[in-house]
Amino acid sequence: MKSLDYKGEERGIEVLKENEWDTSSTCSRCGDDTKSNHVERGLYVCSSCELVANVDCNGAENMCQKITPSPHSEDRSNGCVAQTSTYMFNRESGAFHTREQVVS
Numbered sequence: 001m002k003s004l005d006y007k008g009e010e011r012g013i014e015v016l017k018e019n020e021w022d023t024s025s026t027c028s029r030c031g032d033d034t035k036s037n038h039v040e041r042g043l044y045v046c047s048s049c050e051l052v053a054n055v056d057c058n059g060a061e062n063m064c065q066k067i068t069p070s071p072h073s074e075d076r077s078n079g080c081v082a083q084t085s086t087y088m089f090n091r092e093s094g095a096f097h098t099r100e101q102v103v104s
């Protein structure tokens, strides 16, 4: 974690630490935390809203929401916390959408 602190400082970004425990089973879109939400080969599939996301991106999004809570679909940047840059996974293409592609 030392290198993260250093990298953040270098770019003027505050590094906040959040425990990743229990972030992988909760849906970052609707908050559903059904343990049976499908996780296979790195994919998170929500049984409630059918979100399909990379497991780690879904977990990172959950952490981001814990640290900077605000309504969905708004720009949550407060100017000092790095945002998750990639968080949607396209089931058909098998590729990630960048933030730019997600906001359409």
Ligand SMILES: [Zn+2]
Residues within 6 Å of the ligand: 027, 028, 029, 030, 031, 032, 046, 047, 048, 049, 050, 051
């Ligand atoms: Zn969901």
